[in-house]
Amino acid sequence: MFERELSELRKKDLLRGLMALESRQGPVVTIRGKRYINFASNDYLGLACHPEVVRAAEAAGRRFGFGAGASRLLAGGNTLHEKLEDMVAFFKKTEAALVFNSGYAANTGLLPALAAGDAVIFSDELNHASIIDGCRLSNAAVRIYRHRDMGHLAELMKREPKRRKIVATDGVFSMDGDIAPLPDIYSLCLKHGAALWLDDAHATGVLGDGSGSLSHFGLEPGPWTVQMGTFSKALGSFGAFVAGSSDIVDWALNSARSFMFSTALPSPVVAASIKALSLVVKRPGMRKRLRSNTLKACEGLRGIGCDVVPGETPIIPLRQRTVRQALALSSYLWDSGIYAPAIRPPTVREPRVRITVTAVHTERHIRLLVEAIRKYGKRTER
Numbered sequence: 001m002f003e004r005e006l007s008e009l010r011k012k013d014l015l016r017g018l019m020a021l022e023s024r025q026g027p028v029v030t031i032r033g034k035r036y037i038n039f040a041s042n043d044y045l046g047l048a049c050h051p052e053v054v055r056a057a058e059a060a061g062r063r064f065g066f067g068a069g070a071s072r073l074l075a076g077g078n079t080l081h082e083k084l085e086d087m088v089a090f091f092k093k094t095e096a097a098l099v100f101n102s103g104y105a106a107n108t109g110l111l112p113a114l115a116a117g118d119a120v121i122f123s124d125e126l127n128h129a130s131i132i133d134g135c136r137l138s139n140a141a142v143r144i145y146r147h148r149d150m151g152h153l154a155e156l157m158k159r160e161p162k163r164r165k166i167v168a169t170d171g172v173f174s175m176d177g178d179i180a181p182l183p184d185i186y187s188l189c190l191k192h193g194a195a196l197w198l199d200d201a202h203a204t205g206v207l208g209d210g211s212g213s214l215s216h217f218g219l220e221p222g223p224w225t226v227q228m229g230t231f232s233k234a235l236g237s238f239g240a241f242v243a244g245s246s247d248i249v250d251w252a253l254n255s256a257r258s259f260m261f262s263t264a265l266p267s268p269v270v271a272a273s274i275k276a277l278s279l280v281v282k283r284p285g286m287r288k289r290l291r292s293n294t295l296k297a298c299e300g301l302r303g304i305g306c307d308v309v310p311g312e313t314p315i316i317p318l319r320q321r322t323v324r325q326a327l328a329l330s331s332y333l334w335d336s337g338i339y340a341p342a343i344r345p346p347t348v349r350e351p352r353v354r355i356t357v358t359a360v361h362t363e364r365h366i367r368l369l370v371e372a373i374r375k376y377g378k379r380t381e382r
């Protein structure tokens with residue numbers, strides 16, 4: 001089955017396979033018996049293996065066991081889920097928050113539920129696949145605006161004077177590392193009475209005071225903003241949340257199918273998120289370190305002629321003209337002991353090698369990365 005489809009993918013260099021680490025997640029990982037410097041992880045602060053996070057998970061396992069046993073609407077939730085939700089609401093400065101099982105589940109469950117009825121969703125063309133799928137699952141009209149193009153968004157919004165509007169955007173775009181122009185999006189939402197669905201998967205723990213892209217811009221959440229985010233990236237854990245007004249949360253637990261019809265997260269996972277969140281608040285040094293490592297990597301890469309924008313986020317795309325070129329760079333790095341994956345369609349339109357820097361990389365790791373790319377001797381293009 002699917003032989004033809006698979007060989008078609010292989011021919012186009014688009015066939016994907018899996019990679020199994022033989023070590024824990026971290027700046028250096030072991031794969032098939034060899035060590036690689038890992039620039040392929042979203043564990044931006046190194047919290048996935050932080051001893052306090054691991055200990056919190058162990059303790060919760062001993063107290064509450066592992067599996068939750070049922071959905072939150074039945075007997076699956078416990079005081080840990082509630083504690084995490086209180087922390088998130090405080091952290092995100094909202095009335096309430098609700099934990100979802102994953103970012104994918106939040107985007108495909110609640111976004112359609114918010115758009116129920118006659119809404120129209122305005123979605124950035126580079127939004128994460130789970131937002132795209134959330135749009136598909138809704139029966140709302142969907143208008144795609146050009147990436148970060150506020151003129152285009154304004155024009156599309158103007159054309160829908162009567163309908164209820166939701167603007168959906170990544171806070172930090174996951175494959176490009178750039179940030180949504182939220183002050184402008186805010187003005188447009190206010191002008192048109194639109195709601196904002198903000199996916200802060202890559203901004204939570206990273207931007208502003210750690211609480212994400214709103215704080216990066218000094219913006220306060222309004223009753224019409226819904227901040228979604230994950231525990232699976234900078235927080236080194238798993239699961240996701242939605243933070244907003246208590247009406248939104250009540251509506252979510254009464255209508256978001258991915259919340260209603262799925263077993264609650266295991267307690268050790270929730271306890272790990274609680275600990276990670278408290279570390280993000282208590283230890284701003286981790287974020288400073290991430291930022292300085294990001295700057296070091298960007299400066300190093302610019303120094304050898306790579307066209308990278310010194311960004312505020314640890315996602316550094318090295319755009320390549322073709323899939324083959326992206327694979328060639330990635331496999332050269334692999335042979336040099338560096339894991340930086342090629343990202344291909346359909347994940348992105350323009351193939352690239354995506355580098356993610358973390359707070360736990362050392363100067364040497366970053367130097368070796370830059371040195372290997374210099375040796376590869378290819379000038380990347382934006």
Ligand SMILES: *Cc1c(COP(=O)(O)O)cnc(C)c1O
Pocket residue numbers: 101102103104105107128130170174199201202230231232239240
């Ligand atoms: C990773 C990611 C998600 C999905 O989150 P998971 O918890 O991994 O399912 C959603 N949105 C964006 C922007 C992401 O980068």
